[in-house]
Amino acid sequence: MTTDDSLSRLEDDDYPAYTMGRAAEVLGTTPAFLRAIGEARLITPLRSEGGHRRYSRYQLRIAARAREIVDQGTPVEAACRIVILEDQLEEAQRLNAEYRRSATDQHPRTAA
Helix, strand or coil, X not given: CCHHHHHXXXXXXXXXXXXXXXXXXXXXXXXXXXXXXXXXXXCCCEECCCCCEEECHHHHHHHHHHHHHHHCCCCHHHHHHHHHHHHHHHHHHHHHHHHHHHHHHHCXXXXX
């Protein structure tokens, strides 16, 4: 692997660059919180060859959103479900807009 390959992985949102301790530090939370959102299946960290949890920047953004909701007094499991539902709604809205654009492109309205 070249140095360029290593550096490009650091820019990859899905590259599991953060250990559990570092991820908890970045989020201002505890490793227990990260384990809890993993158990709630909000995120699934990758594992190193030694079995240690590794998190990507994308996963940290999701965890940060869950932490915001938990900090407002919502239980962890409910916060995880809210984040999952928000993500599903955003995807459904994106697909709906895409279908509408496609339908408009296929059947443009004619001016009267």
